[in-house]
Amino acid sequence: MSKPAPKSLEVFMMEEIKRSISEELVESYMNYSMSVIIGRAIPDVRDGLKPVQRRILFSMKELNLKNSGPTKKSARIVGEVMGKYHPHGDMAIYDAIVRLAQDFTMRYPLVQGQGNFGSIDRDPAAASRYTEAKLSKLAEEMLEDIDENTVDMVPNFDETLNEPVVLPSKIPQLLLNGASGIAVGMATSIPPHNIGELADLIVKFIDDPQMDDEKVAGLLKGPDFPTGGIIMDSESIKNIYLTGRGSLIVRSRTSIEEIKNRNRIVVTEIPYGVSKATLIEEIADYAKNAKETLISDIRDESDKDGLRIVIEVSRNADPNIVLNRLLKHTSLETHFAVHMLVIDHGKPKLMNLKQIIKAFVDHRYEVVKRRSQFEFERFSKRAHVVEGLIKASMAIGTVVDIVKNAKDLGDAIDGLMKVLGVSKEQADAIMDMKLQRLTTLEHQKLDEEYRTLTQDMSKLRELLGADEKIMEEIKKETLYIKEKYGDKRRSEIAQNTESINIEDLITDDDMVVTITRNGYVSSTKLENYKMQNRGGKGNISMRTREDDYIEHAFVTTRLSYTGFITNLGKFYFMKNYNFQESEKGTKGKLILNYFNLSPNEKVKSIISIGHNLDSSKDLWIATKKGKIKRMSLGNFSFRFNGVNALKLEDEDEVVDTALTDTKDKNIIVLSTMKGFVSSFKDEDVRQMGKNAMGIKGIKLQSGDEVVSMIVVKESEIEDIQLLTISEKGLGKRSRFSDYAVHRRGARGLRNLKLTGKNGFVVGTVKVVESDEIIAVTASGKAIRFKVSDLSITSRNTQGFRCIDVDEDDKVVTFAPLRGIDS
Template identity: 45%
Template structure:
């Protein structure tokens, strides 16, 4: 410390200091602890363990050494952290149920699939596994960079040469600061075939498709085997780096040996990273609580031959039903959330399958280039020495005379260099040459070695000059590794198995409430969860911030209903209501991105529960630009997981309203500039799924649709403007017209006073309306108190707004929709509770029951 600065107080910005310190800490955790390097697939602790064992000479062919000795070596030289952390990392590399291809050969108790811990390090022994040599081979040939260790007393490798694609081979799991990685293991044979394919297409590698790679790499291959259900999650993971892989135990249904009239389930393989003992405890708990009633006995018959969990069934029990119940309620079926995050140039990057394989190939190109250069430098040095020896042998008498006349070795060396044009290294080699090398046979050996070294130099220089030769060497390595260590898949992929098992048999048909927020969070909550809720007030005031979340859709459905989700891009997605995550009424919800395969910037604008696709009903779609399309509901009975095109849209158009219609109803459409048109839906012929629809209303270029609804006889049209004006107009005042007319005046607008129309909805007596302003102010009132006026009026002020504030969204809460399942007062509580659940108390922008935009 500088003595002149003692006692000096430095003023710092605490915010800046906390930010920079936290970022330094975060990057330290990310780079030096939690995430693997994409090139060798290892975290620093695993790399240090393997290198220390290699450096100690503890190879696959050597005897096992005490684990405590290995851990001490790692701690003392490379990894100054907890001995427990080092030992745990080494133990994991020796567990068959953790690593698809074990890197450490352990001897002793290294834990079990039941969650038992390994014995203390003083009791166990270890050595490198044979396959681990492939990670370390050629490390002594300057193939990788070395850096000083923690106290600058030694050096350690930055990474390993890694002939194996270890990142994908054994996978990795780690939690850093603000990010995590979860890479599944894969089959070595499949990875080798994919790498060989990429090498053969290296000049055209940009055009290699994911489908071509997935023909070779079928999917993850877990060490515990089991089944992988479906391939959509695998495809997503390989394309984007993120995906959800559903794992399921492998089970066999067989008769009881002592009683063939009864059956049992024999579970022989369980999902990856599932604790077998806790799994059996969970099964027993379900039986004791009466959740599963058809199990008579449960025991673990696992041994050294493999896993065997026996589930004996009662007489006349359907085994598949019980198995489905076990899949639903236990970890016999679980999800592996793929997050292929690894360090690329010391930066965390999300990797696709293709990019991960490319990085391995690029790493091997660099390793082989450096190895070849190392061998070339060594060969050139040897060639130089041999050339000097050949000069000496050619002038043997003169060389001997020169050495004899020299008073000492240094003088002799100088004389040789001067007289024969030798380098210092050559002169030294001549002085060190033994007399036996003067024999004719030994002289011939020197000439033969010089010729061989020269040929080897030409070979090495040829490799460095031609990248295809380097790729050829990588291909040879990959094929050799495949032959030496390749095996069959442990996990079986069944793309269609999810369709073979009817999970709906296990789902109770109950009324649920489904909510979607503007920021894209969705949840399912049983309606019964609200029955004991205390009543709140009729209004909420938000935090007054524009970035708050708001409830966008709120509707009741049956748990077995199919929910059709329509996006503003004109796509439709489908999912069963019971597949939507069930959360507490106070929970925010889960991201729609986890439920639906939405594209970036794609938003759900309508959601409809469908009880049966056999009903002769239609879906009518209306866009912002006034296009309309009518499609039979059953067209969307089989929506693929990636979604379907529901309507073809122009680039500047958006799908905003989707209504269920019966085939003979009238529709009413209102524009922002006050035009309204009513026509029969029969004017719009049913179309195919890919059609773009027809024009519904003739709009000016600056106008667009503000609202659309199905006409209900003897009811009113509620119109709300952006500056808080509104009115109810009897629908009888809107005569039926032909489609694609200009319509009639729906409201007299004054830009300064009323602004444009933001919402138009059909309302019935008893409905309520909730208006939310851009500043988060919420007004909830009965529609009956809004005066009923004719079409050619401006309406009345519905909501007082502060200067500069405008109406952002309008929700109509229809009495009788939710009250059918929960009663009038409780239906009101549902909406208030869901509004309060939105972030910071923001209110809903919802359509209850109808659920369309």
């Protein structure tokens, strides 16, 4: 037979609990979560402190580290906190002390540090054995009256000492310095505020506690960060105060300085929580990786007088554009997420501004009431003792006789109680009374003290009997805090609720956009091109290599879109201010810096889209083999890799593009290399999808190909002329009405008689009398002349010399500068 199990084992087996492991895990995890939430990461709504912060301040008070006294080693403070109240890692405690002392972390530091407590560059603080600390004056205000039974005290972790559940806190610390913390499954992030503005809000709330959430939210201007900066979206602030959550855009304070014809951006304030050193690295990385040279140098000129970061802008770059790009791509502008999660009555709760203010006022009401009750009881006890001392001083002879004839202390006390009619406490005080209290002067002092005590008791009795009196006391203390510690706001609240639009900072100047055969894009102000007469030699428009020349020139504005159609049928577009502005005569930047073109891809046409991507416009594409395609501009969206606009046949490529308005009736004109022009109505071509190949637009002769396409509105036929220019500078202007409109796919009409010495046709554009033309040669020369310099001739004539081209040079492109868009 097996032996019976021991009694202890039987008891253990009887206490065994059968439970699902999932239930046990859920309960254990929830207990752990609540322990982290309440015991470490989330602040109490009343004093706005996390447990470690509260224990640090309380321990420093116990060590008598007053602001008026000397500092003590931080290691000593850490040991006090860890050994008595906070049994966690010493580094966690020291890190909390360091944050409480940093003026760039705390709007109003609660610890006054001595030594290296870190920097805004995220330099770490020195070890705790090297630094010293004491309470700040404001922290003493939080601890004042803690010994007057104003808050509950609970046993510490080993139940050998008592610690406060919450500090009395005269100041609304939760909103004053803000809070941040990550717990299990939840987090808090509360911005700091200005002490004067908070004090005013509390006073107004006490005067009208029934005001609604919206009114309370409207009374507080907004957060006030220790590092300053500009809060951009003032409308979001009110919504955050109403809901307890949201996001703020915080922007650095910057200015643009001009020194010796060079611009620099100077940063004097940065967003809260941003490391200055990290920010400088971000700006340097952006400048290094940017596709265009925007920044030539960056320096940190910060000193004891304040923060100063200097960003030297490249000579040809617009400082406003550079600044806005830095705001977009670096921490010069950040988002501060707000989530006002707090501990309220032992539970985590998301609160709005009114709820937080009400919780603080309720806390102060409780503190003032308990303090008043404590003082009343203390004054009452003292008055009772003083009353006995007065009786004794008036019958000093009797007191001496009683004491003299008593057998011991107890007998003397009994005698005093029977003869003088005093209480035990009064008799004890009489026995402790010094002989000096028997003098007439001391008797008068006792009378004065008694009168003062009775007056104070009367005031306290009146205070405890009326809530209004308590609220007035809270107001008085709040205004005292404002007067003593109030300072100017550091963060600016922007009046504009939206971020600055980069285009608001850019003037819509006329620009000439050019692109070379090798793909160099240049953007130059139109005013840089001087007017010349017909037949002039021209001047250097862009310095190119021997194997490069300008293929396209276009007049547009800085705020307009420019579209680029490549030979492979891809469509790219960009706002013109994104192109680096170049001085006249420079080659610009390679287009690969702006778009991701493939190795065998080159731009064949550039068009001015205007200020908006309007879906009511149609994009027309013509190919070398005479194909034509029409599609809605609304089909396109910006992509770095471009959008496929046309499916091409073998050995075909795009030669030109145009835009039309869907409400207009238009004539499409295709011009060929051998001097033919074919015209047809736009209604002959339907809209197609992006993958369509297009349809035949013109019937070409052997060896001929399309070189250009233009669009003429039916309403302007009588006003328009066609200007055709050949490779050797031959130009001819004819009335468009001389050209008959045929069906799509026709061969067309002879436009320009060509000879071997005049070369092939470069292109045909539409013009009016007041237009000007800019023509560019392969060597990079450009000439600008008036259309009126060329006489109007019949359709099938040779034309006039409009630009004097060197023997080894040729015209590669030309464009009208003003008038009707081509």
